[in-house]
Amino acid sequence: MLEVQHITKIYNPGTVHETCLFRDFTLQIAQGSFVSVVGSNGSGKTSLLNILCGSIPVESGSILMDGADITKVKEFRRYRRMGRVYQNPAMGTCPTMTILENLSMADNKGRPFNLGFGTNKRRIQAYKDMLAPLGLGLEDKLGIPVGSLSGGQRQALALLMATMTPIDFLILDEHTAALDPKTAEIIMELTAKIVQEKHLTTLMVTHNLRHALTYGDRLLMLHEGQVVLDRQGEEKRATQLDDILGLFNAISIECGN
Amino acid sequence: MLMTILEQGLIYGILALGLLITYRILDFPDLTVDSSFPLGAAVSAILTVNGVNPALTLLAAIAAGAVAGLITGFIHVKCKVRDLLSGIITMTGLYSVNLRIAGKANVPLFAYDTLFKNDFTKALPAWIAPYATLALILIIALAAKLLLDLFLKTKAGYLLRAAGDNASVVTTLARDQGGVKIIGLMIANALVSLAGAVLCQQQRFFDISMGTGTMVIGLASVIIGTNLFRRTSLIKSTTAVLAGSILYKACVSIALSLGLESQDMKLVTAALFLLILVAGSVRRKKVRVHA
Numbered sequence: 001m002l003e004v005q006h007i008t009k010i011y012n013p014g015t016v017h018e019t020c021l022f023r024d025f026t027l028q029i030a031q032g033s034f035v036s037v038v039g040s041n042g043s044g045k046t047s048l049l050n051i052l053c054g055s056i057p058v059e060s061g062s063i064l065m066d067g068a069d070i071t072k073v074k075e076f077r078r079y080r081r082m083g084r085v086y087q088n089p090a091m092g093t094c095p096t097m098t099i100l101e102n103l104s105m106a107d108n109k110g111r112p113f114n115l116g117f118g119t120n121k122r123r124i125q126a127y128k129d130m131l132a133p134l135g136l137g138l139e140d141k142l143g144i145p146v147g148s149l150s151g152g153q154r155q156a157l158a159l160l161m162a163t164m165t166p167i168d169f170l171i172l173d174e175h176t177a178a179l180d181p182k183t184a185e186i187i188m189e190l191t192a193k194i195v196q197e198k199h200l201t202t203l204m205v206t207h208n209l210r211h212a213l214t215y216g217d218r219l220l221m222l223h224e225g226q227v228v229l230d231r232q233g234e235e236k237r238a239t240q241l242d243d244i245l246g247l248f249n250a251i252s253i254e255c256g257n
Numbered sequence: 258m259l260m261t262i263l264e265q266g267l268i269y270g271i272l273a274l275g276l277l278i279t280y281r282i283l284d285f286p287d288l289t290v291d292s293s294f295p296l297g298a299a300v301s302a303i304l305t306v307n308g309v310n311p312a313l314t315l316l317a318a319i320a321a322g323a324v325a326g327l328i329t330g331f332i333h334v335k336c337k338v339r340d341l342l343s344g345i346i347t348m349t350g351l352y353s354v355n356l357r358i359a360g361k362a363n364v365p366l367f368a369y370d371t372l373f374k375n376d377f378t379k380a381l382p383a384w385i386a387p388y389a390t391l392a393l394i395l396i397i398a399l400a401a402k403l404l405l406d407l408f409l410k411t412k413a414g415y416l417l418r419a420a421g422d423n424a425s426v427v428t429t430l431a432r433d434q435g436g437v438k439i440i441g442l443m444i445a446n447a448l449v450s451l452a453g454a455v456l457c458q459q460q461r462f463f464d465i466s467m468g469t470g471t472m473v474i475g476l477a478s479v480i481i482g483t484n485l486f487r488r489t490s491l492i493k494s495t496t497a498v499l500a501g502s503i504l505y506k507a508c509v510s511i512a513l514s515l516g517l518e519s520q521d522m523k524l525v526t527a528a529l530f531l532l533i534l535v536a537g538s539v540r541r542k543k544v545r546v547h548a
Contacts, residue, residue, distance in 0.1 A: 079431040092429070094422035097415070102426075105415050109430045115408070118415040162429065 002029040002052060002169060002201060007061030009047060021047055022225045034195055034202040036212035038244070039222035040252050045205040048222070049173050052203070054078045080110060083162030085155070087174040092158025095147030099138060099157065102146055103127045106161035130160060134190065152183030156190060163194050170195060172204040176211065184208070188215060209244055219244070223251045262510050264391050266503030267398040268456045272471065273478035273498045274405055275448030280479055281494065283421040283441045288344030288472055290449045292351035293325040295468035297450030299359040302366060302463035311372040315454050322450020323443040325351060330439030356465060364463040372458040390459060397455060401448060402495045408444070417441050449475070470523050477530045478502035484537050505529070
């Protein structure tokens with residue numbers, strides 16, 4: 001379970017640009033749930049992810065992972081149990097390293113990065129088996145640098161890398177936003193499959209309202225640092241695109257977008 | 258002249274291997290090298306004077322260089338000082354440390370056995386003797402290159418490359434990218450310091466000013482090497498950098514033989530470096546136009 005309790009997040013504190021995003025914000029994400037988060041720009045979606053991962057600090061309040069307070073735990077330590085995929089496909093992979101090298105590194109997460117050989121040759125077949133179902137032809141390109149792949153291919157790889165080793169939480173930061181519609185569908189299908197297979201507690205920020213409705217078992221809409229819509233289970237399944245589109249438009253007009 | 262070029266080129270090649278780590282792999286403009294190079298020389302010289310086996314002084318120099326890298330890394334990562342300034346701080350401070358270690362600005366080793374002039378090399382047959390120094394330097398440079406190649410294939414090496422390539426990957430792998438950077442700086446400066454020690458053993462003196470311009474020489478070698486051989490993926494960047502260093506020394510040597518005096522050396526070094534940088538960017542533009 002992931003929780004944020006009574007957090008306050010202020011940007012540019014002490015300056016004329018001071019903006020308070022979250023004030024006494026509390027949210028619980030239950031074990032095994034797949035939460036989609038939507039909201040307009042500046043609603044606090046990405047800030048929420050950054051706060052959970054420790055990429056940005058909070059002014060007050062606490063962040064809990066399975067009940068343990070991780071507010072002061074450094075970002076890199078939190079990733080021991082978390083995977084994260086970013087909006088920019090370039091963020092999740094190393095461009096000058098080959099697919100094989102990238103996968104080998106991801107495969108070693110949680111174990112020491114010592115002077116043992118970086119690539120375990122016995123794992124190569126397993127990597128190929130992992131890449132083949134994507135239908136992107138990556139399984140035959142293990143030796144080429146990731147920098148020469150397309151955005152969709154890199155994002156698929158980033159998703160595989162983030163979820164390769166046993167983790168409990170998956171953080172998806174608009175991970176299909178930079179892809180063409182067809183590739184975005186492929187990545188979403190893959191995401192759903194991985195989340196289901198590995199029983200990951202998932203938080204997905206997206207601008208695609210249809211994805212938010214189709215995938216996941218809970219839907220959140222944020223607006224100016226507050227939850228304005230929270231539907232789960234049967235209630236979420238009954239929700240239609242028009243319902244949330246209406247609310248989305250209403251709050252967007254209100255703040256002038 | 259060819260022998261001198263090869264000897265010097267390979268010695269500075271070890272230095273370029275270090276810069277390959279900081280500039281190419283970590284993308285860290287590390288100015289520590291201007292002082293960690295003479296640091297290795299100072300350590301090697303003073304230990305040689307005190308009767309330590311010259312080969313062992315090289316190991317001491319490696320350790321000293323690693324400490325210099327550790328300091329720069331610590332200043333950058335833990336004190337959050339900008340990369341360029343962290344290097345400058347260590348470089349400036351080390352100047353005094355180097356003087357303290359050596360005791361004075363110049364330590365001649367002509368009266369002592371060195372790595373390249375000792376009872377063993379004196380006993381070599383006359384036809385081998387002129388090549389002994391070069392052979393030994395070649396062995397050291399190749400050993401450094403092969404060890405670095407091997408390291409870059411290990412898990413720790415992968416992480417080092419990832420840190421320069423895309424540091425956020427290191428973080429999401431639940432590793433501290435700061436720590437990885439520090440290790441990279443330690444290895445790089447250890448190599449630079451080793452180069453300084455080997456040069457000191459070869460020229461048989463330590464001079465406090467021998468570090469000035471080290472960074473430019475090393476970086477020029479890295480850029481020549483990686484630019485010349487970038488199309489041939491068969492040649493590893495470590496090999497390319499050693500070749501680049503030899504080429505660079507050859508260029509300087511040609512420039513000096515065209516009538517320039519030895520006091521013009523640094524000017525030639527700087528001008529050549531500028532030429533390489535400009536030539537490199539012109540070529541990149543051409544590629545872009547054709548693409």
